[in-house]
Amino acid sequence: MIDPTLERYPFSMRALHWLVVLAVLVAYGVIYLEAFFPRGSVGRAYIWWTHISVGLALVALLMLRIPNRILARQPAPSAALSRPVRIAAAVAHGLLYLLLIATPLLGIWLAFLRGDAVTFFSLFTIPSPIGIDRTYAREIKEVHETMADALVVLAMLHAATALVHHFVLKDDVLRRMLPPSR
Structure with missing residues (x-):
């Protein structure tokens, strides 16, 4: 609901935005540590435990963020944005949300196809409700990885655009999602 008296997004929206950013960075980044640990090692298991747990946290954050x-x-939309830019921003946000939802859900499905239980920071575990299908799991893994890469690239473009608005165009686009300055 648009409130033209607001200069910034409400705290709840800003907090959820930055928590989602953090979750994406951790879930995506931690996977690159996997190469440092041999298969079957405790370190490698910890990497996957973290990746899956943060992926589940991302799903929970989105369940809060979307409503x-x-x-x-x-x-109201920033006065600094032209109509075509507002439309492009809306499309980019829609794609971001689609990837934010689909990527972790596909990752959960992938774990289930491998016959793995999914755990959330060891607080609870969801056993696989489906049968093992390693062939299909390999296909899903490729789609999951491609979607994760697309999500990160789109998020980086989103961040770069916000930085251009802030430092080059010097408008209010980024400030609206930052905490108030003193």
């Missing part, structure tokens, strides 16, 4: 985005009061 919050729909229901929370938010500022």
Whole structure:
């Protein structure tokens, strides 16, 4: 719901935005540490435990973020943005949300196809409800990885665009998602 009196997004939207950013960075980045550990090692298992747990946290954050985005009061679109730029931003946000939802869900499905249980920081475990299909799992793994790469590239473009608005165009686009300055 648009509130033209707001200059920034509400705290809940800003907090969920930055928590999602953190979760994506950790889930994506931790996988690159896997190469440092041999198969079957405790270190490698910890990498996967972290990746899956953070992926589940991302799903939980999105379950909060999406209704919050729909229901929370938010500022009107920045006056600095032309109509074509607002449309492009809406498309980019839509793609980001699609990838943010689909990528971790596909990762969970991948784990289940491998016959693995999914654990959330060892607080609870969800056993695989489906049969093992390693051939299909390999196909799903490729799609999951491609979607994760696309998510990170799109998020980097999103961040770069926000930085251009802030440092080059010197408008309010990024400030609206940052904490208030003192």
